[in-house]
Amino acid sequence: MRFVVDQQVEDIELPENLKLNTFLQEFHSDCPHLECSFGFYGFAFGQSPFPVPKIMQDALIKNAGKGTYAAVQGIPELREAIAKYNKHYFSMDIDPKRIYVGPGTKELIFNLLEILHGTVILPTPAWLGYLPQIRLLKKNFHMLPTQANQKISPSDLRKLALRLHDRQKVLILNNPNNPTGLLYNRLELEEIADVCREQSIAVISDEIYAQTTYDFTKFVSMGKIYPEGTFVTNGLSKSHAAGGYRLGYVIFPQHALDLKIQFKKILATEYTAVSTPIQYAAVKGFEISDEINEYFEITRNIHKIMGEYVYNELSKIEGVKVTKPEATFYLLADFNHYAPELQAMKINTSQKLSEALIVHPYHTAIVGGDSLVLERTDYSARIAYVDYDGAKVYENYKKQKPKTSAERLEFAKTNAPRIVAGLEMIEKFFEKLKEDVAANLSSKRDSLSVPN
Numbered sequence: 001m002r003f004v005v006d007q008q009v010e011d012i013e014l015p016e017n018l019k020l021n022t023f024l025q026e027f028h029s030d031c032p033h034l035e036c037s038f039g040f041y042g043f044a045f046g047q048s049p050f051p052v053p054k055i056m057q058d059a060l061i062k063n064a065g066k067g068t069y070a071a072v073q074g075i076p077e078l079r080e081a082i083a084k085y086n087k088h089y090f091s092m093d094i095d096p097k098r099i100y101v102g103p104g105t106k107e108l109i110f111n112l113l114e115i116l117h118g119t120v121i122l123p124t125p126a127w128l129g130y131l132p133q134i135r136l137l138k139k140n141f142h143m144l145p146t147q148a149n150q151k152i153s154p155s156d157l158r159k160l161a162l163r164l165h166d167r168q169k170v171l172i173l174n175n176p177n178n179p180t181g182l183l184y185n186r187l188e189l190e191e192i193a194d195v196c197r198e199q200s201i202a203v204i205s206d207e208i209y210a211q212t213t214y215d216f217t218k219f220v221s222m223g224k225i226y227p228e229g230t231f232v233t234n235g236l237s238k239s240h241a242a243g244g245y246r247l248g249y250v251i252f253p254q255h256a257l258d259l260k261i262q263f264k265k266i267l268a269t270e271y272t273a274v275s276t277p278i279q280y281a282a283v284k285g286f287e288i289s290d291e292i293n294e295y296f297e298i299t300r301n302i303h304k305i306m307g308e309y310v311y312n313e314l315s316k317i318e319g320v321k322v323t324k325p326e327a328t329f330y331l332l333a334d335f336n337h338y339a340p341e342l343q344a345m346k347i348n349t350s351q352k353l354s355e356a357l358i359v360h361p362y363h364t365a366i367v368g369g370d371s372l373v374l375e376r377t378d379y380s381a382r383i384a385y386v387d388y389d390g391a392k393v394y395e396n397y398k399k400q401k402p403k404t405s406a407e408r409l410e411f412a413k414t415n416a417p418r419i420v421a422g423l424e425m426i427e428k429f430f431e432k433l434k435e436d437v438a439a440n441l442s443s444k445r446d447s448l449s450v451p452n
Contacts, residue, residue: 009136033360033361036360036363038363039363040358040363040364040365041363041364041365041387041418041419041421041422041425042365042384042386042387042418042422043364043365043366043367043382043383043384043385043387043419043422044365044366044367044382044384045365045384045386046178046329046330046382046384046386047241047243047386048237048238048241048243048299048329048386048390049241049386049387049388049389049390049393050241050295050299050302050390050391050394051241051390051391051394052240052241052242052245053240053241053284053285053291053292053295054291055284055285055289055291055292056240056242056245056281056282056284056285057281058284059280059281059283059284060277060278060280060281062280063276063277063280063281064277065277066276066277066280067276068276069272069273069276070273070274070275070276070279071273072264072267072268072272072273073099073100073101073264073267074099074100074101074249074273074274074279075101075276075279075280075283076096077280077283078101078279078280078282078283078286079096079097079099079101079249080096081282081283081286081287082096082099082101082249082286083095083096083099084286084287084288085286085287085288086221086251088288089210089211089216090210090219090221090223090224091224092221092223092224092227092251094223094251097260098251098252098253098254098256098260099249099250099251099252100249100250100252100260100263100264100267101247101248101249101274101279101282102247102248102249102250102267102271102274103246103247103248103271103274103275104235104237104243104246104247104248105206105208105233105234105235105237105248105249105250106129106133106248107248107271108233108248108249108250109130109133109172109204109206109233110133110137111250111263111266111267111270112204112231112233112250112263113133113134113137113139113170113204114137114266115259115262115263115266116168116170116202116204117166117167117168118140118164118166118167118168118169118170118202119139119140119141119142119164119166119169119170120134120139120140120141120142120169120170120171120172121141121142121144121157121160121161121169121170121171121172121201122134122141122142122143122144122172122373123143123144123145123146123152123171123172123173123174124143124144124145124146124372124373124374125146125150125179125180125332125369125372125373125374125380125382126172126174126179126372126373127174127178127179127206127372128367128371128372128373130172130373131373140166142160142164143373144156144157144160149182150177150180150182150323150332151182151184151188152173152184152188152192154191154192154194154195157171157192157195157196157199157201158195158198158199161195161199161201162199167200168200168201168202169199169200169201169202170201170202170203170204171192171196171201171202171203171204172203172204172206173192173203173204173205173206173222174206175189175205175206175207175222176207176209176210176212176213176219176326176327176328177209177327177328178209178328178330178382179330179331179332179367179372179382180323180325180330180331180332181307181323181324181325181326181327181328181329181330181331181332182323182325182326182327183213183218183219183326183327184220185218185220186220186225189220189222189225189226190225192222193222193225193226193229196226196229197226197229201229202229202230202231202253203222203226203229203230203231204230204231204233205221205222205223205230205231205232205233206233207221207222207223207232207233207234208233208234208235208237208238208239208248209238209239209327209328210234210239210327211238211239211296211300212238212239212299212300212303212327212328212329213300213326213327214300214301214303214304214307214325214326214327215326216296216300218326219327223251227253227254228253228254228255229253230253231250231251231252231253232250232251233248233249233250233251234248234249234251235247235248235249236248236282236285238328239296239299240285240295241299241390242285245278245281245282246274246275246278247274247275247278247279247282298394298397298398299394301397301401302393302394302397303327303328303329303385305402305408305411305412306329306385306386306388306412306416306419307325307329307331307385308408308412309385309408309409309412309413309416309419310331310383310385310419310423311324311325311331313420313423313427314331314333314383314423314426316427317426317427317430318337318430319335319337319338320333320334320335320337320430321333321334321337322334329384329385329386330382330383330384330385331382331383331385332372332380332381332382332383333366333380333381333382333383334379334380335353335379335380335381335430336378336379336380338379338430338433338434339377339379340437341433341434341437342379342433344437344440345433345436345437348377349368349370349376349377350368350369350370350371350374350376350377350378350379350380350381351368351370351371351376353366353368353379353381354366354367354368354381356429357425357426357429361425362425362426362428362429363425364422364425364426364429366381366382366383367381367382367384368380368381369381385416385419387416387418387419387422388415388416388417388418388419392415393415393416396411396415397411
């Protein structure tokens, strides 16, 4: 029997990070050079390198025998812990009844898009996971290109909303932002919220990187600024280095009783409940403790050191523009200065740039601009700076905390040699690119010259 796949699934491409992973595996097995044995310098994958906090590991072991189904919206102990967590860290006083737990924020965002009517507004550049979900659900959507500062312009948001005739629009706000590493401050959020109130825009505020904000006093949740219209999603994957635990949560807006009832139906239909042992482990992750506070402080400081190093090194390359990260473990590097040279060498898209950087001798993996919902010919790329032994680096930081800029520089160079080498390869790639283009032009001129 020949099976027929639904067309809307046929139209969805494999997520770019998984597609890249497949490409890298094939490249690794096919590369004939001895140097290929080490693999590649990994700037493509956004996974926190640190161990899961031990307090959570111990709780998971202790509760491994809990095999009963949990409540659809999450066990009461976890929802209570999440409410206290948000009050302590984000100054949001939330009734636990407004909190629903799911198998990761990615799934919860998908669930929200399922139930929320209206055109989706997607700022670009964007995390590579949003657009495939929007397309799979056949949602109407519009891109909202950000300004030169890589942030949403409230006036642009208003102009776009005025063109849309839906009773409700849905803005996806990722703050702190993947792929830029930038952070919206309170005033910027207030200006966006003003437009949202005026234009009936609901906000899905993806705040999965909140705890990675380098100066944590600067983080403000959109749920605090626009509580009546914001769905806040967060979870364990980035802050607690527990992506594999697959646990996230969503905070519903105030007075959204009817919507919560509809949402509960969706959760019960799609996955019943999150793993019960994982939920009990998450309780310990969200409880306020000295161990968790120390974990957050150390990991965010290490991310800051690595981000500072990568930003400075990429900024040294002629013509390259780089966002200076304030959170996360990403930044956006703009290589469009080299567009003429890249096109001359038949590297016509950002995907081709990614492929050119991974082949011998560069062995460097990046996520190109077309994966970030930018134009295919935009030679920007997301750089993730997590290619190091997180457990070892964590302990090294605890033993001797770098205080001066010189000490932070030395810490990065000593503890992240693959990041150092990978950045050198990116620089060599563009140096060689210029040399090759110049050599080709010289060769063409020689071939056109008339002999005496």
